[in-house]
Amino acid sequence: xxxxxxxxxxxxxxxxxxxxxxxxxxxxxxxxxxxxxxxxxxxxxxxxxxxxxxxxxxxxxxxxxxxxxxxxxxxxxxxxxxxxxxxxxxxxxxxxxxxxxxxxxxxxxxxxxxxxxxxxxxxxxxxxxxxxxxxxxxxxxxxxxxxxxxxxxxxxxxxxxxxxxxxxxxxxxxxxxxxxxxxxxxxxxxxxxxxxxxxxxxxxxxxxxxxxxxxxxxxxxxxxxxxxxxxxxxxxxxxxxxxxxxxxxxxxxxxxxxxxxxxxxx
Amino acid sequence: xxxxxxxxxxxxxxxxxxxxxxxxxxxxxxxxxxxxxxxxxxxxxxxxxxxxxxxxxxxxxxxxxxxxxxxxxxxxxxxxxxxxxxxxxxxxxxxxxxxxxxxxxxxxxxxxxxxxxxxxxxxxxxxxxxxxxxxxxxxxxxxxxxxxxxxxxxxxxxxxxxxxxxxxxxxxxxxxxxxxxxxxxxxxxxxxxxxxxxxxxxxxxxxxxxxxxxxxxxxxxxxxxxxxxxxxxxxxxxxxxxxxxxxxxxxxxxxxxxxxxxxxxxxxxxxxxxxxxxxxxxxxxxxxxxxxxxxxxxxxxxxxxxxxxxxxxxxxxxxxxxxxxxxxxxxxxxxxxxxxxxxxxxxxxxxxxxxxxxxxxxxxxxxxxxxxxxxxxxxxxxxxxxxxxxxxxxxxxxxxxxxxxxxxxxxxxxxxxxxxxxxxxxxxxxxxxxxxxxxxxxxxxxxxxxxxxxxxxxxxxxxxxxxxxxxxxxxxxxxxxxxxxxxxxxxxxxxxxxxxxxxxxxxxxxxxxxxxxxxxxxxxxx
Numbered sequence: 001x002x003x004x005x006x007x008x009x010x011x012x013x014x015x016x017x018x019x020x021x022x023x024x025x026x027x028x029x030x031x032x033x034x035x036x037x038x039x040x041x042x043x044x045x046x047x048x049x050x051x052x053x054x055x056x057x058x059x060x061x062x063x064x065x066x067x068x069x070x071x072x073x074x075x076x077x078x079x080x081x082x083x084x085x086x087x088x089x090x091x092x093x094x095x096x097x098x099x100x101x102x103x104x105x106x107x108x109x110x111x112x113x114x115x116x117x118x119x120x121x122x123x124x125x126x127x128x129x130x131x132x133x134x135x136x137x138x139x140x141x142x143x144x145x146x147x148x149x150x151x152x153x154x155x156x157x158x159x160x161x162x163x164x165x166x167x168x169x170x171x172x173x174x175x176x177x178x179x180x181x182x183x184x185x186x187x188x189x190x191x192x193x194x195x196x197x198x199x200x201x202x203x204x205x206x207x208x209x210x211x212x213x214x215x216x217x218x219x220x221x222x223x224x225x226x227x228x229x230x231x232x233x234x235x236x237x238x239x240x241x242x243x244x245x246x247x248x249x250x251x252x253x254x255x256x257x258x259x260x261x262x263x264x265x266x
Numbered sequence: 267x268x269x270x271x272x273x274x275x276x277x278x279x280x281x282x283x284x285x286x287x288x289x290x291x292x293x294x295x296x297x298x299x300x301x302x303x304x305x306x307x308x309x310x311x312x313x314x315x316x317x318x319x320x321x322x323x324x325x326x327x328x329x330x331x332x333x334x335x336x337x338x339x340x341x342x343x344x345x346x347x348x349x350x351x352x353x354x355x356x357x358x359x360x361x362x363x364x365x366x367x368x369x370x371x372x373x374x375x376x377x378x379x380x381x382x383x384x385x386x387x388x389x390x391x392x393x394x395x396x397x398x399x400x401x402x403x404x405x406x407x408x409x410x411x412x413x414x415x416x417x418x419x420x421x422x423x424x425x426x427x428x429x430x431x432x433x434x435x436x437x438x439x440x441x442x443x444x445x446x447x448x449x450x451x452x453x454x455x456x457x458x459x460x461x462x463x464x465x466x467x468x469x470x471x472x473x474x475x476x477x478x479x480x481x482x483x484x485x486x487x488x489x490x491x492x493x494x495x496x497x498x499x500x501x502x503x504x505x506x507x508x509x510x511x512x513x514x515x516x517x518x519x520x521x522x523x524x525x526x527x528x529x530x531x532x533x534x535x536x537x538x539x540x541x542x543x544x545x546x547x548x549x550x551x552x553x554x555x556x557x558x559x560x561x562x563x564x565x566x567x568x569x570x571x572x573x574x575x576x577x578x579x580x581x582x583x584x585x586x587x588x589x590x591x592x593x594x595x596x597x598x599x600x601x602x603x604x605x606x607x608x609x610x611x612x613x614x615x616x617x618x619x620x621x622x623x624x625x626x627x628x629x630x631x632x633x634x635x636x637x638x639x640x641x642x643x644x645x646x647x648x649x650x651x652x653x654x655x656x657x658x659x660x661x662x663x664x665x666x667x668x669x670x671x672x673x674x675x676x677x678x679x680x681x682x683x684x685x686x687x688x689x690x691x692x693x694x695x696x697x698x699x700x701x702x703x704x705x706x707x708x709x710x711x712x713x714x715x716x717x718x719x720x721x722x723x724x725x726x727x728x729x730x731x732x733x734x735x736x737x738x739x740x741x742x743x744x745x746x747x748x749x750x751x752x753x754x755x756x757x758x759x760x761x762x763x764x765x766x767x768x769x770x771x772x773x774x775x776x777x778x779x780x781x782x783x784x785x786x787x788x789x790x791x792x
Contacts, residue, residue, distance in 0.1 A: 025791060064625050066782035083778065088631035098625040102565035103558065106544035114546055114554035115630035127544075141540035143565065145434060159626070 014073075015040040015167050015198035016061065021070035023056050030056045032222040033070065038215070040075075040166075041196045043189070045203070045213035049253050053222040054202045055095055058169050061200070062092045075166055088116075091165035095172045095202075097156045099144050105155050106131060106140035109162060116163035123162075130158040133188070135181060149176035157185065167198045174203055186212060210245040220253045295381065302385040306392035313396035325492050326477040329485030335386075336416045336484025341447070343424035366528075370421070370521045377417050386413060393488075397495035405491040408502065411509045412487025418516040419484075425520050429527045442567035449575050453582065483512040551632040555640030556647065559616075563648055569619070576652040580607045584659055595663045600656070601740055604672045607652045608679020608736075609728050612687050613721040614645045618695035618788055628781045634774035641691070642684035642770065649680060667748050674739045674755045681762040682732040685769035686724045692777050694720050697788050735762045 016038040023031040031053040038044040048054045059065035061072050063083045072079040077086035100108055109130060113123035131137045134154040144152065153176050160168060170189075174182050189212065193199055203209050209216060210230065217227040226233045226248075234243055237251060316324050359369050377383065390413065394405035431437035457466065479485045490505035548557045563569040583603045584595055620627050627637070653676050660669040694717045739758035742750035777784070 062629065064629065064782060064785055066786075083781065084631045084633070087629055092629055094625060096622065098622040100558065100562055100620075100623045100626070102562045104540055104544055107546070107558075107561065110544050110546055111554050111558050112626075112630075115551050115627075115632055117551065117632070120546070120549075123546075140544070141542070 013040045014038065015042070015075055016044070016200060017073040018057070018061065019071045019073070021057060021060050021072060022068045023053075023060060023065065024068045029222055031060065031067075031219075034219065034222070034224050035070075036217050036224060036227055038198060038200060040198055041193060042214045043193045043199045043201065043212055045201050045209040045216035046219065047202065047206070047209060047216055047249060048219035052219045052253075054219060055171055057219065058092075058094070058171050058200070058202065062090060062169055063087060064092075064094075089166050091160035091163065091168045093153075093156050093160045093168075093170045093173050095175070097152050099152060099156060099159075101145035102143060104141050104143055105136055105147065105151070108144055108155060109158050112159040113162045118163060126162050130162060134158055134184065150178055150181065153177055154181060154185075161188075161192075165197070167200065168192065169200045171202050172204070173201065174205055174208060206244075206246045206249055216245070218249060218252045225252050298381055298385040302388045305386075305389035309389045310392040310396045313393060317396075323475070325489060326474050326479060328488035328492060329477065329479035329482065330474045332412060332485045332488040333479045333482040336412070336419065336482070339416045340419040340423050340484075342420055343427055366521050366525050370425075370517060370524060374414075374418060374421055374517065377421055378414070383413065383417060394491065397491050399495070401494060401497075404502075405494050408490040408494060408506050408509075409487055411490075411506060411513065412484065415487065415509055415513040415516065416484060418513050418520070422516045422520045422523070425523050425527070429523050432527065438565075438567040442571050445568060445571035446575075449571070449578065453578070483509065486512070550636075551630075552636050552640040552643065555632075555637065556644045559641070559644035560647060563644075569648075573648050574651060576610070576649055577655040579610065580604075580652050580656045581659060583607075584656075595659070597664055597668060597743060600660050600664060600668070600672050601675060601736070604656060604675040605679050605729060605732070605736060607649075607656055608676050608732065609683050609725045610652060611645055611649055611680050611683035612690065612724050612728060613717070614687050615691060615696050615698065615717075616641045616645055616687075617691040617784065618698055621698060624788060625785055628785065634778045635771055638688050638770050638774045638777060642681075642688065642766070645684060645687070646677075646680050653677070653680075667751060668743065671739055671743060671751055671755065674758060675736045678735040678739055678758050678762040679728065679732040681759075681766045682735070683725075683728045685766045685773070686728045686731075688770050688773035689776065690717070690720060690724055692773060692780055692784060695784060695788055697790070731765065732762065735759075735765075 014037045016036075018034055018036050020033045020035050021031055022029070022033050034053070034057055046054055046057065056065065060067045060079070061074065063079060063086055067079070074086050075089045077089060079086065100111075103111065106127060109127045110123055113126055114120070118126065128137075131140050134157065136151060136154055136158070139147065139151060144155065147155065153173065157170070157173060160170070168189075173185060173189075177185060186208065189199055189201075193214075201209070201213065215227070215229050216233070218225050218233075226236065228236065230245055230248065231241075233239075233248055233252075234241060237248065239248060239251065243251075313324065313328075316327060390409040391402075391406060394402040394409055398405040427437075427440060430440050473479070480489065486505045486509045490502050490509065493499075493505065494502040546554050546557050548554065563573055580603050583606060584599060617624060630637075653673060656676060657669050657673045660672040664672075696717045735758040738754050738761070741754055742748050
């Protein structure tokens with residue numbers, strides 16, 4: 001799977017190829033030689049406990065954080081090469097939701113569309129459709145600063161989608177979204193993969209990941225500890241055939257779920 | 267005491283965590299000690315001199331001084347924008363089973379032992395000595411009550427501002443008003459010392475002589491102390507009791523506002539939405555970027571205040587220069603001010619002002635030269651008030667042709683300054699707080715002092731680089747050939763634009779190379 005030289009990484013049907021990506025923050029090694037491949041059109045789940053390195057990996061893959069070492073190829077565009085070309089192909093929803101708080105939701109989406117080079121009429125059309133689809137149409141005139149967390153999440157998702165990217169990086173896209181909107185978003189993501197869009201998805205909601213993702217990778221303390229379909233990982237780890245993703249995940253990250261009683265709680 | 271200790275720990279951490287704040291404190295402490303010593307000497311000398319020469323003026327003068335000090339402290343949360351800092355924010359403490367009165371009292375105690383408040387104690391003791399002689403121990407508590415009232419008032423204002431901040435729009439307006447009021451107050455000394463300030467000074471003296479400040483509760487402790495010094499114990503007790511009652515009222519008001527605030531009674535529902543369909547009128551990605559920047563600046567109280575205050579800077583400079591020269595404002599002064607207004611673009615910090623949006627902006631696949639140019643255009647448009655103010659001043663003082671030439675000199679300098687500033691934005695971004703939040707809040711990774719030093723250097727370089735174009739633009743004036751302006755003004759502007767694009771291309775390449783580092787620096791990860 002790993003190709004340290006990155007040779008031939010652009011070829012084949014892979015949308016994302018990570019080649020020994022490493023990131024060190026001062027003395028802390030956040031991501032340690034992470035390598036994986038994601039085939040085009042796959043729904044790829046990237047799982048890990050808090051602080052495992054998921055968001056750092058996404059930020060590196062999207063050109064927003066320079067790796068300390070290693071490289072990646074996204075739809076043929078190298079991270080170490082032309083970043084503008086790479087950014088043309090991807091849509092990104094970061095967990096911290098970088099948004100302009102003093103634009104209205106509609107202005108924000110329109111701005112994102114125009115910055116992706118869409119002509120004004122097309123930008124307007126897509127903006128209206130996305131606002132309607134994500135149930136933001138009634139709130140389109142409100143400033144983002146007055147949006148709830150769920151509305152911000154939906155707006156950021158709309159910004160990531162507006163230019164029709166071929167690879168979508170979604171960091172916790174369902175956090176803070178109500179169940180109705182969550183269902184709408186999940187249906188949308190399924191439709192996108194059916195149309196050949198590659199999805200790189202992180203979430204702590206493991207049953208959602210189990211239902212949506214074709215393949216998962218689990219990262220723990222900056223290292224990939226497993227990758228494949230759920231069935232493949234079960235087989236690798238000699239787990240029962242009916243073990244859920246949650247069981248597999250807890251096993252992989254060595255989470256000790258039995259704790260001492262807090263006697264004073266009663 | 268635990269609450270007071272917690273507050274100190276939070277403040278110590280915030281100070282030590284920010285190099286700028288820690289350095290500020292290192293500079294401020296000796297300054298405060300010096301201020302305290304000088305104020306003590308000044309207070310002592312002032313009281314002795316006035317007691318000897320104008321004994322009738324002592325009471326009204328001290329009332330006026332105490333009122334000024336009290337108002338300065340009470341309005342400090344508004345002027346300094348601290349309405350959102352931890353000093354007056356009890357929201358994280360109300361979850362604990364501690365009575366609200368205890369929270370308010372602990373906040374008062376913590377505020378009383380701030381260095382800026384402690385620095386006032388020696389002058390108050392000196393004042394007690396000067397007023398009371400051997401009776402000074404009696405006067406110190408009276409004057410201390412005044413200090414307590416002052417700090418309690420500041421706390422009431424701070425908590426009230428927190429209440430207002432529950433409504434985002436109101437909070438924005440308060441922040442905008444505070445910055446504006448601070449700017450106007452900073453102009454007062456200049457205006458008072460100017461030629462036209464004589465009538466203002468006379469009006470102030472008249473107010474003091476009529477003892478109008480006797481109505482101000484901030485002056486009552488001084489009145490109590492003066493009476494105690496003279497041995498008039500009945501008025502001393504009366505004024506002291508009045509201060510005590512007012513302080514209790516201020517604290518009660520604090521607790522009442524806090525009580526309503528944290529029970530959500532002061533929340534005022536949702537902000538209204540804009541009804542009209544959004545449009546981006548300017549063409550292309552550059553147009554979209556410029557329009558976005560202008561809208562964001564207009565809706566961010568701090569940026570709006572800075573933008574509008576751009577009118578004041580050049581006019582104030584002209585005013586000062588006009589005061590210093592016998593012939594008033596002439597063409598030379600106008601050109602000087604035009605150059606200074608132009609270099610004012612340096613330090614725009616435009617990329618850092620994207621705040622959280624920087625990751626989004628740099629995620630767009632637009633040509634980086636277009637991005638740098640769009641940012642520069644927005645910066646120049648946001649400086650339009652300064653250009654307009656100076657052009658109007660030039661029109662009034664030197665006529666329409668000179669006004670156009672002056673406007674061109676400003677533009678030429680701004681264009682060159684934008685080129686230099688493009689590099690500064692990328693290499694030395696200074697993190698800024700979120701829109702509408704406390705402008706003085708510590709930000710991780712702050713490089714304020716270094717950026718200021720580099721900005722000064724960039725200003726010097728800009729002035730040198732812009733000089734030939736400014737000279738070309740201005741040349742027909744000393745030659746007495748005003749008809750030549752038709753050729754020199756466009757030529758100067760075109761030359762400056764050519765220099766801009768050469769420099770901006772380099773900045774765009776630099777940005778493309780350093781984007782991840784820029785984001786990491788503003789996130790405090792470097």
